[in-house]
Amino acid sequence: MVKLVLMHKADSIYEDEPEVVYDFPRSYLKSVQEAVGDWVIYYEPVKAGPRGYFAVARLDRVIPKPGTEGRFLALIAPHSYLEFDQFVPRLWQGEPLEQALRNADGSPRSGGSVQLAVRRLPEADFNRIVSLGLPADLEDREAHRYDPHRTEAAEDMQPFERPVLERLTRRPYREVAFRRRVREAYGYRCAMSGLQLRNGGGRPEVQAAHIRPVEHGGSDAVRNGLALSATLHWMFDRGLLSVAEDMQTILVSRNKVPGDVVARLLSPDCKLHRPADPRSHPSAANLRWHRENVFGQGAPDGPAPWG
Structure with a gap:
C-alpha cells in the first residue's frame, strides 16, 4: 500500500465527491490501486482556490466508472473522510511540504510532478501535513477554547501525542x-x-x-x-x-x-x-x-x- 495526494477542483470535469468518491482517468489507475486500504490527502490546486491541503480519507476500492470508458472511481471508506481543522498551505516556511515538489535547495519545483493529479506521498510527508491540519492537541484546544481561567502553566503542558x-x-x-x-x-x-x-x-x-x-x-x-x-x-x-x-x-x-x-x-x-x-x-x-x-x-x- 502507498499513501497519495489527490488533486480536487470543485469545477472539474471529474465528478468527485471527496467524502464518497474520487473520479480519475486510466493514467493514474496503477497508483490508485496500490493505495487501496491506505490513506490519501486531498489537495486544491492554486488556480482552484485557497485551501491547499484540506482533508484526509482512506481508499476502500476502485471500480470502472459506469458508462465512461477510460475513467475509474476510487470509493472512499465509510467513516474515514475528515476535513482539516486548519487548511494547510502549499508552502510551509517557503518550502513545499511534499519532498517530490522540492528542489535540492528546498525551493519549489515547476512542471512535471507538480502537475500530477495523483501523487505518491512518503509517510513522513503524510504525517507532517496531517499534523498541521489536525493537530495532536485539538481536543485540548477545544476543551479550553473559552476558558477564561486557563493558566499559562496549563497552556504549556504537552498533551499525549497519539500516532x-x-x-x-x-x-x-x-x-x-x-x-x-x-x-x-x-x-x-x-x-x-x-x-x-x-x-x-x-x-x-x-x-x-x-x-x-x-x-x-x-x-x-x-x-x-x-x-x-x-x-x-x-x-x-x-x-x-x-x-x-x-x-x-x-x-x-x-x-x-x-x-x-x-x-x-x-x-x-x-x-x-x-x-x-x-x-x-x-x-x-x-x-x-x-x-x-x-x-x-x-x-x-x-x-x-x-x-
Missing part, C-alpha cells in the same frame, strides 16, 4: 474536529433559527448535528452537518424537522410540533441559513436520506424540550 492514524480513527477526536468545522462553516449561527447566541464566556450556543448519523453510514464531512441549537438538534434527530428537496425549505412534522413552537424556534420564512461557502452546503444525498429515513418516523422518545 497520526490513531487520531484519524478515534471517535472522540473526530467528533471534536467535525464540531469545530461545522460550527465555523455556519458562522456559529443556527441553520434553522438564524440566531447566533453565545454565553457569558463567549462560547457559542450551537451544536454540530450529523444529517446522516455515522452509525447509519454518514460521514464526518461538513456537508453532512448542520449547526443547530440544542432544541432544534433534538428535534432534527427525532424526525420532527428536516429540509426539503430545494435544499432550503425547513420541513416540520406539524402533527407532532405545536404551531407556537414553530413560530418561536424557526426563522420566520422557514428557510435554512446555509454557509457562505457553497462547498460547505449540506449534501442533497444526505438530506434526502434524512427525509426518507428519519423525518416523520414515529413519535419522538423522551419529553419534548419545549415543555
Whole structure:
C-alpha cells in the first residue's frame, strides 16, 4: 500500500465527491490501486482556490466508472473522510511540504510532478501535513477554547501525542474536529433559527448535528452537518424537522410540533441559513436520506424540550 495526494477542483470535469468518491482517468489507475486500504490527502490546486491541503480519507476500492470508458472511481471508506481543522498551505516556511515538489535547495519545483493529479506521498510527508491540519492537541484546544481561567502553566503542558492514524480513527477526536468545522462553516449561527447566541464566556450556543448519523453510514464531512441549537438538534434527530428537496425549505412534522413552537424556534420564512461557502452546503444525498429515513418516523422518545 502507498499513501497519495489527490488533486480536487470543485469545477472539474471529474465528478468527485471527496467524502464518497474520487473520479480519475486510466493514467493514474496503477497508483490508485496500490493505495487501496491506505490513506490519501486531498489537495486544491492554486488556480482552484485557497485551501491547499484540506482533508484526509482512506481508499476502500476502485471500480470502472459506469458508462465512461477510460475513467475509474476510487470509493472512499465509510467513516474515514475528515476535513482539516486548519487548511494547510502549499508552502510551509517557503518550502513545499511534499519532498517530490522540492528542489535540492528546498525551493519549489515547476512542471512535471507538480502537475500530477495523483501523487505518491512518503509517510513522513503524510504525517507532517496531517499534523498541521489536525493537530495532536485539538481536543485540548477545544476543551479550553473559552476558558477564561486557563493558566499559562496549563497552556504549556504537552498533551499525549497519539500516532497520526490513531487520531484519524478515534471517535472522540473526530467528533471534536467535525464540531469545530461545522460550527465555523455556519458562522456559529443556527441553520434553522438564524440566531447566533453565545454565553457569558463567549462560547457559542450551537451544536454540530450529523444529517446522516455515522452509525447509519454518514460521514464526518461538513456537508453532512448542520449547526443547530440544542432544541432544534433534538428535534432534527427525532424526525420532527428536516429540509426539503430545494435544499432550503425547513420541513416540520406539524402533527407532532405545536404551531407556537414553530413560530418561536424557526426563522420566520422557514428557510435554512446555509454557509457562505457553497462547498460547505449540506449534501442533497444526505438530506434526502434524512427525509426518507428519519423525518416523520414515529413519535419522538423522551419529553419534548419545549415543555
